[in-house]
Amino acid sequence: MFEQAHIICERKSNQKPLTETAFSVADEIKKFKELLDDGIITEEEFHKKKLELLR
Numbered sequence: 302m303f304e305q306a307h308i309i310c311e312r313k314s315n316q317k318p319l320t321e322t323a324f325s326v327a328d329e330i331k332k333f334k335e336l337l338d339d340g341i342i343t344e345e346e347f348h349k350k351k352l353e354l355l356r
Contacts, residue, residue, distance in 0.1 A: 326354050 330351055337347040 329354050 333342065333347050333350050336342045337344065342350075
C-alpha cells in the first residue's frame with residue numbers, strides 16, 4: 302500500500318501545474334505565429350503545430 306501511494310505521489314510531482322502548461326502552450330503557439338508572420342513557416346505548418354500543441 303505504501304508503495305502504491307509513493308508511486309501516485311511521484312507521478313503527481315512530475316506533472317506541471319495546469320496553469321504553467323497552459324502558458325507554455327500559449328507561448329509556443331505565439332512563437333509559431335511569429336514564424337508564420339515572418340514567412341518562415343507556411344499556414345499549413347502553423348496549423349499542424351498548433352493542433353499538436355493543443356492536444
